[in-house]
Amino acid sequence: MNHSRPARTATRRIRSTTLAALVVVSAPLIGVFVYQSLASLSSSGAWSIHIPHGDHLPDRVTVFDDDVPSVANLDPDLLGALRRAARDAANDGVEFVVNSGWRSPDYQKQLLREAVSKYGSEAEAARWVATPGTSAHVSGEAVDIGPIEAAAWLSAHGAEYGLCQIYSNEPWHYELRPEAADYGCPPRYADPTQDPRMQQ
Incomplete structure (x- = not known):
């Protein structure tokens, strides 16, 4: 009598059950890890920008806040594309918050000094x-x-509106590339030092 076949079948069942259990246990852990990684980006300041007193943005500025210079002084075509995208994103339960838009030259100098430090x-x-x-x-x-969530929504849908991520190290930074609606966004630069516009 050959008992090897049932033994192999039982071993396979045990392996399959163990693998299924590992998947069930691992999935939530992976989710927690991803969530904590994104949260650490947020808390480290990568997803929020420190605004000094003189250029303070009120809480939760949206692309519709015309009374805020950071929004009102944006290029009109960029602002129009942002507003069209924001309306559609709202249908998916996503709100765009402007962490930084237009900046005064003095504020930009201050940011640069802080970055060097x-x-x-x-x-x-x-x-x-x-x-x-x-x-x-x-x-x-x-x-x-x-x-x-808003940056992720734009990453997935922004090209339809001509809104493109420009730098791989700044997934929150968007600029208008109207041709993206037809051809997709251009390849991203690793960071601003790779952008020819920064060499001027």
């Missing part, structure tokens, strides 16, 4: 903060959108 050199700071003369924020051609 934080990162220890102008070269490293340039990965995160442009000079007033090269910043798309100062020209009103860039916006930083939060919270994480």
Whole structure:
């Protein structure tokens, strides 16, 4: 009498059951890990920008707040695209919050000084903060959108509105690329130091 076949079947069942149990136990743990990673990005300041007293943004500024200079001074075409996207995102339960839009040259200088202090050199700071003369924020051609859900929504749908992520290290930073509606967003730069506009 051959008992090897039932033994192999039982072993396979045990392995399958063990694997299924591992998947069931691991999935929530992976979810918690991803959530905590995103939360740490948020709490570390990566998803929010420190606004000094002179350029303070009220809480939860949206792309519809015309009385806030950070919104009102954005390029009209960029603002129009943002508002169209925000209306559609709202249908999915997602609200766009402007963490930073237009910036004054003086504020941009302050951000650059703070970045040099934080990162220890102008070269490293340039990965995160442009000079007033090269910043798309100062020209009103860039916006930083939060919270994480809004940036994720734009990452998935922004090209339809011509709204594109420009830098891989800044998933919250969006600029208008109208051709993206037909051809998709261009490849992202690793960080602003790779952007030819920053070399001026």
